[in-house]
Amino acid sequence: MSATSSSGFAHTTPVDPNKPKLPGSLNVNRRLSQWLRFSADGTVEVHPGKVEIGQGILTTLGQIAADELDVDFARIRMVAASTPASPDEGVTSGSLSTQDSGTAIRHAAADARRIFLSVTSQRTGVPIESLVVRDGAFIGPQGEVGSYWQLANADLLEVEASPEAKPKAIEARRQVGVSTPRIDLPEKVFGTGRYVHDMRLPGMLHARVIRPVARAATLMATPDAPEGAQVVRDGNFLAVLAPTEWQAEAVAARVTARAMWSVRDTLPEQAQHAEYLREAGARGERTGVLARDDAAPSVARTEKRSFFRPFLAHASIGTSCAVAQWNGDAVTIWSHTQGPYNLRADVSRTLRTTEDKVLIHHMEGAGCYGHNGADDVALEAALIARAVPGTPVRLLWSRAEELGWGPFSSAMLVDVEADVAADGTLVAWRSNIISNGHSGRPGRSPIPTLLAASQLEDAFPVVPSINPPMAGGGGAPRNGIPYYRIPKLDVQTTRLLEMPIRSSALRGLGATLNVWSIESVLDELAEAAGEDPVAYRLRHLEDPRARAVLQKAADMCGWATRTKREGWGLGIAFARYKNTGAYAAIAAEIEAKERVFCRRLWVAGDAGEIVNPDGVVNQFEGGAIHGASVALLEQVTFDRRNITSDNWDGYRVLRFTEVPAVETAMLNHPEAPFLGSGEASMAPTIAAIAAAIHDALGIRPHALPFTPENLA
Amino acid sequence: MTNFTLNGAAVSVDVPDGTSLLHALRGPLGLSGPRYGCGDEKCGSCMVLLDGVPTFACTLGVEAAGGKCVTTSEGLGDMAAPHPLQAAFLAEQAGQCGWCLSGILVSASALLAANPDPSEDEIRVALDPHLCRCGSHNRIIRAVRRAAQEMRA
Numbered sequence: 074m075s076a077t078s079s080s081g082f083a084h085t086t087p088v089d090p091n092k093p094k095l096p097g098s099l100n101v102n103r104r105l106s107q108w109l110r111f112s113a114d115g116t117v118e119v120h121p122g123k124v125e126i127g128q129g130i131l132t133t134l135g136q137i138a139a140d141e142l143d144v145d146f147a148r149i150r151m152v153a154a155s156t157p158a159s160p161d162e163g164v165t166s167g168s169l170s171t172q173d174s175g176t177a178i179r180h181a182a183a184d185a186r187r188i189f190l191s192v193t194s195q196r197t198g199v200p201i202e203s204l205v206v207r208d209g210a211f212i213g214p215q216g217e218v219g220s221y222w223q224l225a226n227a228d229l230l231e232v233e234a235s236p237e238a239k240p241k242a243i244e245a246r247r248q249v250g251v252s253t254p255r256i257d258l259p260e261k262v263f264g265t266g267r268y269v270h271d272m273r274l275p276g277m278l279h280a281r282v283i284r285p286v287a288r289a290a291t292l293m294a295t296p297d298a299p300e301g302a303q304v305v306r307d308g309n310f311l312a313v314l315a316p317t318e319w320q321a322e323a324v325a326a327r328v329t330a331r332a333m334w335s336v337r338d339t340l341p342e343q344a345q346h347a348e349y350l351r352e353a354g355a356r357g358e359r360t361g362v363l364a365r366d367d368a369a370p371s372v373a374r375t376e377k378r379s380f381f382r383p384f385l386a387h388a389s390i391g392t393s394c395a396v397a398q399w400n401g402d403a404v405t406i407w408s409h410t411q412g413p414y415n416l417r418a419d420v421s422r423t424l425r426t427t428e429d430k431v432l433i434h435h436m437e438g439a440g441c442y443g444h445n446g447a448d449d450v451a452l453e454a455a456l457i458a459r460a461v462p463g464t465p466v467r468l469l470w471s472r473a474e475e476l477g478w479g480p481f482s483s484a485m486l487v488d489v490e491a492d493v494a495a496d497g498t499l500v501a502w503r504s505n506i507i508s509n510g511h512s513g514r515p516g517r518s519p520i521p522t523l524l525a526a527s528q529l530e531d532a533f534p535v536v537p538s539i540n541p542p543m544a545g546g547g548g549a550p551r552n553g554i555p556y557y558r559i560p561k562l563d564v565q566t567t568r569l570l571e572m573p574i575r576s577s578a579l580r581g582l583g584a585t586l587n588v589w590s591i592e593s594v595l596d597e598l599a600e601a602a603g604e605d606p607v608a609y610r611l612r613h614l615e616d617p618r619a620r621a622v623l624q625k626a627a628d629m630c631g632w633a634t635r636t637k638r639e640g641w642g643l644g645i646a647f648a649r650y651k652n653t654g655a656y657a658a659i660a661a662e663i664e665a666k667e668r669v670f671c672r673r674l675w676v677a678g679d680a681g682e683i684v685n686p687d688g689v690v691n692q693f694e695g696g697a698i699h700g701a702s703v704a705l706l707e708q709v710t711f712d713r714r715n716i717t718s719d720n721w722d723g724y725r726v727l728r729f730t731e732v733p734a735v736e737t738a739m740l741n742h743p744e745a746p747f748l749g750s751g752e753a754s755m756a757p758t759i760a761a762i763a764a765a766i767h768d769a770l771g772i773r774p775h776a777l778p779f780t781p782e783n784l785a
Numbered sequence: 786m787t788n789f790t791l792n793g794a795a796v797s798v799d800v801p802d803g804t805s806l807l808h809a810l811r812g813p814l815g816l817s818g819p820r821y822g823c824g825d826e827k828c829g830s831c832m833v834l835l836d837g838v839p840t841f842a843c844t845l846g847v848e849a850a851g852g853k854c855v856t857t858s859e860g861l862g863d864m865a866a867p868h869p870l871q872a873a874f875l876a877e878q879a880g881q882c883g884w885c886l887s888g889i890l891v892s893a894s895a896l897l898a899a900n901p902d903p904s905e906d907e908i909r910v911a912l913d914p915h916l917c918r919c920g921s922h923n924r925i926i927r928a929v930r931r932a933a934q935e936m937r938a
Binding site for chain 2: 127392437692720
């Protein structure tokens with residue numbers, strides 16, 4: 074997979090304001106040796122702080138390094154992030170990894186190349202201008218005079234990066250912009266152990282957690298462990314340890330049956346969920362996102378609409394897993410976290426120790442689409458392993474835990490009012506976006522946010538999740554500001570100050586609701602004005618790149634020459650992710666039968682400069698299919714005590730026979746900055762499907778998912 | 786003690802009755818291709834071939850494999866000698882996180898053994914027991930078609 078999700082603000086390392094600003098994450102991690110290490114054997118290690126979460130980032134970053142250094146891609150060794158050695162790049166999220174890490178690596182590599190050539194020039198007397206780099210060898214007029222490998226042990230990178238480093242000109246790039254096979258895929262195709270789940274350490278024990286039967290529950294007594302197994306309890310956190318996985322599962326089942334919990338009802342009534350959001354919103358924190366009051370024509374008509382979406386689950390195909398091992402007063406954790414430093418911060422706070430006592434090694438997990446259970450399971454593994462000092466412990470979540478106890482993307486409600494002039498032109502947009510916060514990520518507040526932190530004997534309080542600031546893309550109001558020309562704007566958001574169901578970042582955050590609400594209202598306004606939806610958008614869109622992707626999607630699906638077919642519909646939608654990231658326009662074709670099926674998607678994107686074209690297409694395709702799944706099937710269900718959609722029958726995602734065909738075209742802008750690719754296509758896909766449903770059935774959906782019940 | 790053939794080699798495994806084949810494969814038999822996804826026959830992450838038939842290893846007791854041939858993705862091929870399906874998945878870059886691929890590969894190999902020229906719809910139906918969350922479905926379908934073509938050639 075996958076793609077990433079969330080918010081841009083991130084790293085935990087302080088920055089010296091007196092130093093010159095360096096590009097991307099290089100600004101926070103200024104030493105070149107943090108990023109690049111040459112070896113005499115003719116290879117170069119690249120050490121990004123961003124991690125592989127199924128999106129192919131290691132390949133992309135390796136291409137950037139290879140191109141800028143002028144070495145063959147096969148010489149690149151991508152090293153997974155770990156604390157404390159790796160650069161602190163915060164969280165792999167927000168479709169920012171190529172921007173943050175790629176920009177840093179490009180500049181670090183350019184600087185390394187400059188330094189190595191300069192030293193070679195001084196030592197050989199060959200002027201630096203006459204040196205060229207060919208696969209790592211430095212070639213002068215008389216032949217090879219040195220190489221990265223010859224100088225590998227000269228400590229040349231033990232310096233801070235220089236702001237003067239100049240990356241290659243666009244036309245000199247050779248490896249960036251060329252589709253490159255993913256370096257992680259062979260092991261995944263051959264079944265070689267690459268995931269943290271595959272770690273096997275000598276003497277390793279297997280653990281399982283016993284979850285309470287309700288969100289609010291108190292464990293009344295500690296059940297016994299059978300011979301050969303061990304029960305670990307700290308407050309309401311209960312787990313078992315055994316030598317094998319099957320023993321751990323058998324013991325967990327036995328302990329589950331014997332555990333007595335005192336429980337309370339704390340969840341809202343799902344049947345009245347939208348009303349609950351409105352009520353809780355009235356007690357919430359309402360803030361302005363953007364207000365604008367430019368001159369405008371007089372208002373002829375106002376439309377008011379509301380849109381709702383339920384809680385969404387990450388629903389990764391693999392479950393969360395971690396391995397932890399204590400050595401004295403320090404713990405080492407192998408984790409598929411998105412943010413090793415952020416995880417370290419929260420684990421150390423929860424364990425009431427210092428950060429230097431917590432070592433995090435990233436290892437891959439199954440596809441990650443945002444803040445899932447990866448960090449929670451890492452803390453839990455550390456808590457359990459504390460009972461067996463020196464012994465490695467592998468903790469694996471069950472499917473029920475993965476779908477029932479990881480953080481969810483908050484349910485949301487948005488109320489919209491749009492004013493139009495007599496000729497249908499959009500004049501004003503007012504909205505209030507009601508939601509729980511979209512970030513409960515670790516490492517960002519003094520109170521740890523990890524699941525077990527609130528369950529311990531000496532428990533930390535549960536703090537309702539926050540929204541990242543708009544400068545980082547925002548949370549609930551992400552993409553809540555229409556990208557269209559509207560003279561008067563008043564976009565507000567209401568964050569709930571109560572959190573009966575834990576919420577955090579999932580691909581797109583609030584965009585999954587906001588883009589659909591904006592695009593749906595635009596379709597209605599176009600229809601009322603008797604205009605074509607594409608033409609209506611184009612006359613409200615100024616950004617030429619936005620216009621280009623919208624036109625491209627329209628061309629791809631044959632919008633201008635479409636014909637009406639009974640039971641079928643075609644819809645189109647556009648968004649620029651975070652209003653600052655990648656552009657995506659999607660056309661969706663649906664067939665309405667006993668329920669709605671999405672049959673085809675046409676995806677047009679602009680992600681700025683593209684490093685790995687096939688990788689970007691893979692991300693845009695994947696995001697679009699994720700969007701189709703959310704549009705048609707996905708919703709977390711619950712009763713007053715707990716999540717009930719904790720298996721694949723309860724939480725449906727698209728299967729092979731339901732997945733639409735996808736055609737993708739990227740408009741390349743090698744002169745432009747990287748814009749990210751993981752999240753851009755998802756939200757407009759939902760909006761395009763809603764528009765296609767209206768085209769087929771004459772119904773404008775107002776609640777996700779677009780099931781027969783919600784369309785009735 | 787249960788004896789069976791695993792990826793062409795005779796193995797015997799001593800685990801308590803009722804232990805799942807998946808636990809036996811990942812535990813004492815040391816494989817990492819078959820994966821836990823749900824324990825409920827709903828996602829296909831654990832899929833293996835039992836005498837050539839796609840079978841969920843997560844719910845099957847290891848004793849049911851006794852005397853039979855078990856094939857996992859490791860048994861299809863390796864880096865040095867890839868199965869045409871594995872080569873095709875790499876050629877099409879058919880995957881993102883890769884979690885689903887081991888199971889999909891064995892189901893696809895059973896499909897191609899029974900039907901050397903499957904239609905797109907037939908591939909979709911054969912892979913319907915498998916979940917892919919990253920949205921690599923269309924690439925996977927293309928890869929199966931590519932492998933089918935190469936195997937027929």
